[in-house]
Every structure is written in structure tokens, then in C-alpha cells.
Amino acid sequence: MLSWLWNDIYDGLSIDKEGLARIRNISKKMPFVIVPCHRSHIDYLLFSYVLYENNIQLPFIAAGSNMTFFPMGYIFRKSGAFFLRRSFKGNKIYSEVFTKYLAILLKEGLPLEFFIEGGRSRTGKMVMPKYGLLSMIIQAYQEKYCENFAAIPVFIGYDRVIEEKSYLKELGGAAKSPENAAEIIKTSKILTKRYGRVYVNIGEPMIMKDYLASQEKPIEQMTLEERQSLYRKIGYEIVLEINKVAVVTPFSLVAAVILSHYRRGMSHSELLDILDEFFEYLSMKKVKFAETFTNREKAINDAINIFVQEGFISKIEAEEDEAEEIQEVVYSLKEEKRINLEYYKNNILHFFIPLCFVATSIVKNNEDLISLQRIMSDYKFLKKLLWNEFIFDEHKDDAEDVNEVLTYLHERKMITFVERDGQIYLEIKGKGNKKLKPFADLIHNYLESSWIVIRSCLYLKKNPLAKKDWSKKIMALGDRMYKKGEVLRPEALFQPNYLNVIIFLEDAELITAIKDEKIDKKEVSYALTENRAEMEVLRRRLFKLL
Structure with missing residues (x-):
């Protein structure tokens, strides 16, 4: 059977x-x-x-x-x-x-x-x-x-x-x-x-x-x-x-590529360029690929075609009378279908996390030179913020993870190292910033989820709120911010993301849970702690990385 x-x-x-x-x-x-x-x-x-x-x-x-x-x-x-x-x-x-x-x-x-x-x-x-x-x-x-x-x-x-x-x-x-x-x-x-x-x-x-x-x-x-x-x-x-030992499948890889930015679509060549960068990094990490990758081109095309058949993406063929330089297939993604692909992106997202953190730090800093100290600081901040979202390898320290990523980026000619006044700086080379942005964008929805919850802490400013009431306000605020364009990705509106941010805020002692022992179900309410200054520091730091 x-x-x-x-x-x-x-x-x-x-x-x-x-x-x-x-x-x-x-x-x-x-x-x-x-x-x-x-x-x-x-x-x-x-x-x-x-x-x-x-x-x-x-x-x-x-x-x-x-x-x-x-x-x-x-x-x-x-x-x-x-x-x-x-x-x-x-x-x-x-x-x-x-x-x-x-x-x-x-x-x-x-x-x-x-x-x-x-x-x-x-x-x-x-x-x-x-x-x-x-x-x-x-x-x-x-x-x-x-x-x-x-x-x-x-x-x-x-x-x-x-x-x-x-x-x-x-x-x-x-x-x-x-x-x-x-x-x-x-x-x-x-x-x-x-x-x-x-x-x-x-x-x-x-x-x-x-x-x-x-x-x-x-x-x-x-x-x-x-x-x-x-x-x-x-x-x-x-x-x-x-x-x-998780397996990278054509479906999970294509989903990750399509969701690596918030635009409504991408050309076929752009999809392949980003996919090549993702594939190279995963190969360096020696991850396990599905056996269908033995014919990589067919595997990727099959995954794309199934996403088209399921209505996740639309395939727009080039018009015959278009100029040759713009005759290209384009894939269009409806906003409401992003969440369908998010599940499959998440299957392999953990492999990218160290690079996502470093890439976020680099692309969100507008200086010509970025200090290694700054990269490390941003890495530690993001790891602490998203500790409840991902499984981190505790056998490796942060410096080891960052150095591994930077060595890879240097070998791929995206960055070069510069020493000034006894400090090490990074300089972005050629198309380095363009190549790094898709990696940074893989985790952007999680940063947006964090931003929504931190903004919603304003509801706790006067009085504590029951967990279920605060959760409703968080959901409503996220929906409103998305409609206003303050949040770009609908996958940032996932309830599990919000719950993990709440756990982070509680662990950081920025909010506190209050239990009413008189009620059988022990209804939990949340209130702000006295650490208002630390909350403001968190808010400003996160905003710089959005």
C-alpha cells in the first residue's frame, strides 16, 4: 500500500x-x-x-x-x-x-x-x-x-x-x-x-x-x-x-532566488545570475544537493515550470517585435503568492545565515570602507535578535563564522581588505554590492517582523496588555504598515515570526510577562520594563539595517 x-x-x-x-x-x-x-x-x-x-x-x-x-x-x-x-x-x-x-x-x-x-x-x-x-x-x-x-x-x-x-x-x-x-x-x-x-x-x-x-x-x-x-x-x-544533512532541492533553491528581493518580477538571466551565486556558496559549504542537480539546467527549469503551473509565478514571454537587447523571458510574482514560496525558501535558509548577516551589514553601510569591527558588531546584533528563529552552530564562535564568509567573498572578488591606522577595513569591489544584496534580502522579512513588533511595543507604554490582545494589535499594525509600504514583504506578517520577536524582547528584559495566578488558564499579559533607553537603542539600530 x-x-x-x-x-x-x-x-x-x-x-x-x-x-x-x-x-x-x-x-x-x-x-x-x-x-x-x-x-x-x-x-x-x-x-x-x-x-x-x-x-x-x-x-x-x-x-x-x-x-x-x-x-x-x-x-x-x-x-x-x-x-x-x-x-x-x-x-x-x-x-x-x-x-x-x-x-x-x-x-x-x-x-x-x-x-x-x-x-x-x-x-x-x-x-x-x-x-x-x-x-x-x-x-x-x-x-x-x-x-x-x-x-x-x-x-x-x-x-x-x-x-x-x-x-x-x-x-x-x-x-x-x-x-x-x-x-x-x-x-x-x-x-x-x-x-x-x-x-x-x-x-x-x-x-x-x-x-x-x-x-x-x-x-x-x-x-x-x-x-x-x-x-x-x-x-x-x-x-x-x-x-x-538537509537537502537542497531545485524547488527550495528557486524559491530562495525569487524571494531574494521585493520586486514583482525578474528576468530569466537575472534569476540565473542570482542562482549561480547561491549555488556557488552552497557548494563551498559542501551541502547535500538533490540528485536531480546532476542535470542542473533541467532541474531548475522543471522547478520553474511547476511554479508557473501552480500559479505561484507567471511566465511572460518576450515579444517578437521587441528590440533584441530586451527580448527576454520575465517571471512575475504576485504579492500574495510570496508566502507560498516562503516555506520552501526556509527549507534551506539556515545554510545562508552567516553570509546573510555579513551581507546585511555591508549593503546597509554606505561608506566606501567598512571596518571589520563594524561587521562583527552587526553580526552579533543580528544573531542575538534572530536567536529564536534559527539554529546556530555553537561549536563555532562569531569571529570564525565572519572570517569564513569574508574569505569566501574575497575569493569571489566581491571585497578586498584594506589596512588603515592598524584597523582592517573592507572595500566593495566591482559588482560586489549587487551580488551581496540578494543574500541580505533573504532575511529581510525577519527584520521587518522584528520592526513591526518593536513598533507595537508602543501599545504597552501606558498599561499592560493581555497576550491575545497584544497579538491582535501586532497583526493589525503589521497589515497597516504593509499597506502603507513601510513593510515590503507579506511574508514578514507571519505570526510565528512575531512570537519569536516577543521571546527575544522578554529574554532581553525589554518587556516582561505578567501571569494572573487567580485565573485557571494563567492568562499572560505583557508590559514594558524600565529599560526604555535600551529599547530605543534597539529600535534605532534595527532601523539602520532595514
């Missing part, structure tokens, strides 16, 4: 055979825990199918209790799923029983699978990891239910996801629709369409015994706070590894 499904709606599976061999080898030595990213409901069935086809024991899969609806709950359960509540708060017995269940599975040497992001990513990029299940599994190891286990990061990616339309509604602020049989019937329309290829890549396994032995202090001697910090660190390492 599943073989029919893959062949009917997909053009095939691209499987990491070497990674599967590593899993098979590990399975002979210890229990293993599959930790995939979560992009689609298809994920529940996909990796089990891959393991089954390769004669590897199937895992028990942790699934949310929202997936128990008929008939899918029955199918998922028969496929190895077990169901858990979204939150264990206030139910100690449930938590202890569930922890014991996981421990027994590990004791029996049975493989597990859980989605560390919690739910499906609606944005196309990695969601910050959740640590609940991970901590329970490590706790079982601590209590000697197993001598060792391996956590295996897995990337599952799609040329196109079947839930595309519902994701777009939720990003615009619509309530998450509950999973039920009716929704599945609606989704059955997918059987009349093709969704490209599916990609499965397997990251470097984390052997837990070895990893814990490398820590400065044995886990048994750690305080509760130190253990929780360790769980967060392990979770972050896993999602970082998933990002490292």
Missing part, C-alpha cells in the same frame, strides 16, 4: 544508504532512538517504510494524542505509534507511567522514534527543540534500563508538502485546524497531484554513553538545573545535525 502511495503522489524516494548502514550496525549493539524533523503527517509512515524495506527493526513512534482520530489512529497504532498528551503538567502519575513505559521499551532493546520539534514545522525551517521526551529517555539510561543507546538525527524533506495550504492559513494567524477524518477526506485530493521527490538523510549518530562521558561533570553529580541545561544542549546538538 505504501509503495503505491509513494509512486502515486511522489516521483520517488532519495534514501541515504550509507546512513541506513550505520543504523543497521548500531542496531546490533544497542537500542537506538530515531529523531527526525517533522514536516508532514507523511513522516509518521515514511521512515518506518524505509526501515522495513531495508530489513531494519521498526521503531515505536511517539505521536500526539490529536492523531488518535478514526481511522488514522488505528493505522498509526498498527504501524508502531503510541500516543501521548501535549503536556504532562499537573499530572504527575501520567508523567511517571509514561516515563516508565519508555524505560521498559529501552530495557527490551526496542527502537524508538520521536519528533523533537513537537509538532510539524509550519514555516519550513527547524523549530526549536522540545526536551520532554528526550529527558525521559536519558533519565531511563541514567537509571540503568539500558547500558547505552544511540540518538540518530534524521532529515525528512519534500519537494512539496501536501499540507501547504493549511500551513499558509495558520501562518496568517488562523487557528490550527484539528485533525479528523473530514480533514483526511479533504486531503485525499492530493492523490490527483504530484509532489516531487522525498528525501531522507541520516546524520551522525550521538552515542549517549560517549557523549555524557565527554561532559565536564558526570550526570549523576549534576544539579537539576545542570541536567536540564544538558538536555537542552543535547536537543540543540540533534537539531543542528539534522540541519547539516
Whole structure:
């Protein structure tokens, strides 16, 4: 049945055979825990199918209790799923029983699978990891239910996801629709369409015994706070590894190119020029490209044609009577269709982030010479601002990231280095600024989202606001700023972006959350802190980078 499904709606599976061999080898030595990213409901069935086809024991899969609806709950359960509540708060017995269940599975040497992001990513990029299940599994190891286990990061990616339309509604602020049989019937329309290829890549396994032995202090001697910090660190390492083995597809690359500026269209030659720059950088990073890139021209043209067929972009052919120098195909993008492409851009955006930060600093500074000190300062600012949006490699310090990018730009003859008065400066060469701008523009919508939320803090100036009321005001302000032309990209109006900016402002102690313990639901309100001067510094600094 599943073989029919893959062949009917997909053009095939691209499987990491070497990674599967590593899993098979590990399975002979210890229990293993599959930790995939979560992009689609298809994920529940996909990796089990891959393991089954390769004669590897199937895992028990942790699934949310929202997936128990008929008939899918029955199918998922028969496929190895077990169901858990979204939150264990206030139910100690449930938590202890569930922890014991996981421990027994590990004791029996049975493989597990859980989605560390919690739910499906609606944005196309990695969601910050959740640590609940991970901590329970490590706790079982601590209590000697197993001598060792391996956590295996897995990337599952799609040329196109079947839930595309519902994701777009939720990003615009619509309530998450509950999973039920009716929704599945609606989704059955997918059987009349093709969704490209599916990609499965397997990251470097984390052997837990070895990893814990490398820590400065044995886990048994750690305080509760130190253990929780360790769980967060392990979770972050896993999602970082998933990002490292993500696949660049023709769809994600073309989407990134098309969204690399806010104009309504671009010529075919302009698209190819930007695509070449993006491809060169990704090649330098040694990322994994989809196998269809073996014929790069065909892969790119196929992706463009599908975007045209789906109505994401329009293809305007050259007129025969036009002058030869302007006879060129043009691709036009409607504003409301940008959000369709944003999901696929986000699939690979993490690969570009260091260069995006450096490019933003360079193109937004109008001086002939830009100090290395200025670049570093802007880089640190952007990283702090967008810390909750992206997974950063904590094994590399900021200077290492910046130097790697600048070395690349120098080799590509976009910049040169100049020394004056003992300081290093950058000078833009030739078309360097033009080539860097598309990289800077890849993250511009996130800066615009930040600008909207920071502007909306004016609503908190007099009195605190309930979270839901403030969220409505943020959405309304963003819509108004977009219509006035103060915000250029509709993808800046995504609700998850706003929520991450709020987390940043709270962490920076520029706003504070106030909980009313008298109310059962503990409604949260937000208020400005006394750090008004720091808020103004943030506002001015961000404005310079817009």
C-alpha cells in the first residue's frame, strides 16, 4: 500500500544508504532512538517504510494524542505509534507511567522514534527543540534500563508538502485546524497531484554513553538545573545535525532566488545570475544537493515550470517585435503568492545565515570602507535578535563564522581588505554590492517582523496588555504598515515570526510577562520594563539595517 502511495503522489524516494548502514550496525549493539524533523503527517509512515524495506527493526513512534482520530489512529497504532498528551503538567502519575513505559521499551532493546520539534514545522525551517521526551529517555539510561543507546538525527524533506495550504492559513494567524477524518477526506485530493521527490538523510549518530562521558561533570553529580541545561544542549546538538544533512532541492533553491528581493518580477538571466551565486556558496559549504542537480539546467527549469503551473509565478514571454537587447523571458510574482514560496525558501535558509548577516551589514553601510569591527558588531546584533528563529552552530564562535564568509567573498572578488591606522577595513569591489544584496534580502522579512513588533511595543507604554490582545494589535499594525509600504514583504506578517520577536524582547528584559495566578488558564499579559533607553537603542539600530 505504501509503495503505491509513494509512486502515486511522489516521483520517488532519495534514501541515504550509507546512513541506513550505520543504523543497521548500531542496531546490533544497542537500542537506538530515531529523531527526525517533522514536516508532514507523511513522516509518521515514511521512515518506518524505509526501515522495513531495508530489513531494519521498526521503531515505536511517539505521536500526539490529536492523531488518535478514526481511522488514522488505528493505522498509526498498527504501524508502531503510541500516543501521548501535549503536556504532562499537573499530572504527575501520567508523567511517571509514561516515563516508565519508555524505560521498559529501552530495557527490551526496542527502537524508538520521536519528533523533537513537537509538532510539524509550519514555516519550513527547524523549530526549536522540545526536551520532554528526550529527558525521559536519558533519565531511563541514567537509571540503568539500558547500558547505552544511540540518538540518530534524521532529515525528512519534500519537494512539496501536501499540507501547504493549511500551513499558509495558520501562518496568517488562523487557528490550527484539528485533525479528523473530514480533514483526511479533504486531503485525499492530493492523490490527483504530484509532489516531487522525498528525501531522507541520516546524520551522525550521538552515542549517549560517549557523549555524557565527554561532559565536564558526570550526570549523576549534576544539579537539576545542570541536567536540564544538558538536555537542552543535547536537543540543540540533534537539531543542528539534522540541519547539516538537509537537502537542497531545485524547488527550495528557486524559491530562495525569487524571494531574494521585493520586486514583482525578474528576468530569466537575472534569476540565473542570482542562482549561480547561491549555488556557488552552497557548494563551498559542501551541502547535500538533490540528485536531480546532476542535470542542473533541467532541474531548475522543471522547478520553474511547476511554479508557473501552480500559479505561484507567471511566465511572460518576450515579444517578437521587441528590440533584441530586451527580448527576454520575465517571471512575475504576485504579492500574495510570496508566502507560498516562503516555506520552501526556509527549507534551506539556515545554510545562508552567516553570509546573510555579513551581507546585511555591508549593503546597509554606505561608506566606501567598512571596518571589520563594524561587521562583527552587526553580526552579533543580528544573531542575538534572530536567536529564536534559527539554529546556530555553537561549536563555532562569531569571529570564525565572519572570517569564513569574508574569505569566501574575497575569493569571489566581491571585497578586498584594506589596512588603515592598524584597523582592517573592507572595500566593495566591482559588482560586489549587487551580488551581496540578494543574500541580505533573504532575511529581510525577519527584520521587518522584528520592526513591526518593536513598533507595537508602543501599545504597552501606558498599561499592560493581555497576550491575545497584544497579538491582535501586532497583526493589525503589521497589515497597516504593509499597506502603507513601510513593510515590503507579506511574508514578514507571519505570526510565528512575531512570537519569536516577543521571546527575544522578554529574554532581553525589554518587556516582561505578567501571569494572573487567580485565573485557571494563567492568562499572560505583557508590559514594558524600565529599560526604555535600551529599547530605543534597539529600535534605532534595527532601523539602520532595514
